[in-house]
Amino acid sequence: MYVRRIAAAALPLAVGLTAAGPAHAADPGEATGPTGQKLTVSATENIDPAGQKVTVTGSGYALDQGIYLAVCAVPKAGEAPSPCLGGTDMSGTSGSSYWISNNPPDYAKDLVKPFTVQSDGKGGFSLELTIKAKDSSADCTQRACAVVTRADHTHSADRDQDVIVPVTFGAGSAPNPEVPAGTVRHQAVRTITPPLGGATDTEADPAAGHLHISTDSGSQSRLATYDTATGAVVGTPIELPAPATVMALDTGSGTLYLGLTNRIASYNTRTKVFSDNLAPVTGNIKYLAADPGADRLYVANQQGRSITVYSTENWQPVGEPVLLPFLPAGLAVDTKRHIGYATYVGGAMENGSLVYRNVLNAIDGSTGKLINSLSLGTTALGSMGVTVDSTSGTGYVANLAAGTVFTVDLQRNRVTGTLTVGANPRSLAYDAGTKTLYAAQTTAGTVAVVDPTKNKVTETLATGDGPDELTLDTERHTLFTVASGKVVQSQYQVSPTVTAAPKAVLVQAGKQAEFRAAAQGSPTPTAGWEVSTDEGRTWQPVAGAAGPKLSFKANSEHDGNRYRAVFSNPVGSIRSTAVELTVTPVPKPSPTDEPTDGPTDGPTDQPTDGPTDQPTGGLSGGNSGGSSGESSGGMDPGPDTTALSGGTTNGGGNSIGGGGSLASTGSTLLPLTIAAAALTALGAAAVALRRRTLA
Known part of the structure; x- marks a missing residue:
């Protein structure tokens, strides 16, 4: 019957000094x-x-x-x-x-x-x-x-x-502090400072992994492209004939539309061709919103107080402009239903009092006509920036004065809730992939990260004074914020969640023990392993172990050890459940497997007497006397140790010297330079390496 050996507990790396201890x-x-x-x-x-x-x-x-x-x-x-x-x-x-x-x-x-x-x-x-x-x-x-x-x-x-x-051994840094699985945080990846002029607007191209930034120095206007992974400039920036105060990207064709004050231009990001004056506008262009699936571009005209829908195939207006009583304050498109949404806010005297009107207008992209209007109350500046979740058909409208955001059921054309944001939100962006709403807090120099399902601000991202335009790379879940002429890049990240825990392993000594685990997170988590030799009371890293698989040759010392995976990314770490390794001994051959015609006696050329001139303090080890495991004056090398031995003592044990022993450290390690001297001094004494395990 196999009885498991309980492994000796490895002490923690900091242990108090005792009177008799080290x-x-x-x-x-x-x-x-x-x-x-x-x-x-x-x-x-x-x-x-x-x-x-x-x-x-x-x-x-x-x-x-x-x-x-x-x-x-x-x-x-x-x-x-x-x-x-x-x-x-x-x-x-x-x-x-x-x-x-x-x-x-x-x-x-x-x-x-x-x-x-x-x-x-x-x-x-x-x-x-x-x-x-x-x-x-x-x-x-x-x-x-x-x-x-x-x-x-x-x-x-x-x-x-x-x-x-x-x-301690290992490669790379230690895991980050442990956090609950699925913890969300945003990492400020970098701040891009355009070399000439401040940033006026940005557009992310998820397919290409690029960010387009328009700049204006007052005397020079440019369009530059940056790699979102490295922040490096891609290609050569192009000079623009006028400032591009707003932009919109057709993600299907890779065409970037630019509002050059009083006209629309385009830049083909694939072919690098710039085309100017595609559609002249009477007045100043305030906002652009593209609907790639319908080949439509929505244009908000500030001076004309209107919204015009253009066909990007022939650059002709689709229907007549939709006139607004006040300046447009926000523009977005439901790309699934092909409807544009524009906000406006304005005050008028009614019965001797100033009354504000906040309205959300719906414009049909196929006809260019106004199809719905929704009143959002009478709060001053109560309908500013707007963004749309096309998946659910939900709109979000910033109420700057109240520090809130309206949630709107766009299909039913009604307000369904109010999100508390604070600090005068204006520009909004929504990431449907992570169900996260971003609101630029104009008076705080921050962006609020909002979980709409919980009506809760989960984080506040520092961006600098006056955060304005917000752009999302929805594939990489990265937010770009224009603030003070710079662009702050913030990465949505999620701490690891274990998706496959390791399983207990039973293996024969000398065979490979293998543990596997898996986790998901963003960025993709790294994996390491920890081991406990004291039934889980203390843990230490398995040196050199990296990756979701841990494999090593098991021996008796590993029996009873517990193992767990550690997954880590910049947000934090999580540990899997711990499992046990059982190592069984190698089966002894049965008597019928032993040779019957071999020699029955030991070698006849073994020396029968050890040297009589052994130096004091010589080496000893092996089993002398047949029982104690020590020669006279020798030292017990401890569990699982190996000692160099030679000569013969009573009981058949081999030893060299009798006045001391090798300070055995469980190996032929500590200075076996001693062995060289001993073998020279004592002649051709027989040498045997013997492993002793104490019960």
């Missing part, structure tokens, strides 16, 4: 030890999992004791840091670990790094340490690790030399 870092990059030692690491966060060099500086160490410097798992209080990263360094020059001592055993005098004697009589050092997240000795991708010092094997049980500076 010191932990209070601040990133530095820690103070039990006897006043100080250990400083030049870089401790976001270390390259593939390998990175850091400078490690130590001071305040006793000169009569040797230490090891390495990267090891963060231990429990009172335990030695173990296992540790590194390889079998037989030369002492790998830089993955160091043995530092001023009184080493004779066999190691050429292998150790000496302390620098400081003015206080203590030892110091400054060494370059190579750190990576994972090797055959230890795995820091899924457990907390640190740059540590610890007593060498001549004082292996001494915890006074344990000084610990935690390090």
Whole structure:
């Protein structure tokens, strides 16, 4: 029957100092030890999992004791840091670990790094340490690790030399703070400042990913095109014969219509051809609104106080102009029903009092005739900017004086509600894809982001003084606001929502464990992974894990770990549910699978007696005495450790030396330069690497 091993809990990266335990870092990059030692690491966060060099500086160490410097798992209080990263360094020059001592055993005098004697009589050092997240000795991708010092094997049980500076691995920045799934925010992407003259109007071309900006300096008028992704100018700006105070885009043909004061011009954004004087207008053009599906252009004439519908096929008026009693204050088109909507506001004396009239007019694009009028009350400036949601047939009209926006059922021609916006809204824009209304707050220098379904301002976007024209890229859900002659670009963003959570995995040791998860958001969220080795009490990033899939070779240490995905974008992050990894041992071969004709005795050329001239402080490991796992004077290397051994002791265990042991860190890491000296000094003693796991 398989009994699950409970993995040892990885400690949090900041642990309080206990009387008998090691010191932990209070601040990133530095820690103070039990006897006043100080250990400083030049870089401790976001270390390259593939390998990175850091400078490690130590001071305040006793000169009569040797230490090891390495990267090891963060231990429990009172335990030695173990296992540790590194390889079998037989030369002492790998830089993955160091043995530092001023009184080493004779066999190691050429292998150790000496302390620098400081003015206080203590030892110091400054060494370059190579750190990576994972090797055959230890795995820091899924457990907390640190740059540590610890007593060498001549004082292996001494915890006074344990000084610990935690390090973290990974690529990229940490996830943003966690927010509820689907949280909406707007990011100010950039502010475009035209080089010559202030911006007068903008039009977004979603299909091309372009923004067209008209400018006027008083002496020069231009039309420039910008890439909405980078903000860079596309092509060469064209000179205009007159200021283009208003524009409208036919998204189907890519034709940009320009109101040049008293005439209509066009610019084909595909062919780059400019055509002037397509339709002369008696008066000044105040607003333009295009209906691409019907080949219509609605023109609001300020001086003529009228709305005229033009056919963009022959530039002839469709019917007679619709005359208004006051100046037009807003213009929009229902592109699904091909109806234009114009507002006006004006005051008149009635019975000796000034009374304001706010009206929304509906104009049939096929005939150019007025088909409906809707009174919006008598508030001063109560019918200004207008925008239309063609999908639902809803109109929105700004009531500047009241700080509100009317919602209008356009098919039934009636007001259905009032949205509280504040700060004198005027220009409006509606994004049907996100169901978001934008209202330029003229007296606050901001744009209100409104959720009409909740009658709630969800955000306020700073734009600068006098926000006026609003333009939307409805495919990228980006708002462009003209304010103070500049254009502010604001991106609609949504925090991630998990759409597929990972599932628990059961896998045999040595096989690949794989977890998958998915999420949606805008911008597309990035994915990382976190692991808990203590049943979800603490979590740490899985170093180097990026993307919606986490895959690694499972071993017994991973059994019982919990994993969760972390999805993040500029709005915030969300974590998936956590699932458990179960790692089963490799099945043992049955007796019938074992060879019957092999040798029954061990090799006959093994030495039966170890050397009699072993140096004090030599290396030991393996199982001696057949039970305790330690040779006389040796040290218990701890769980899942590997020790270099040689020679023979009672019970068949192999060891080299009897006066001490390699300060085992769970690998052949800490300085196995010792092994080179030992093998030379002791001759051709048999060497065996033995793995011990404590129950």
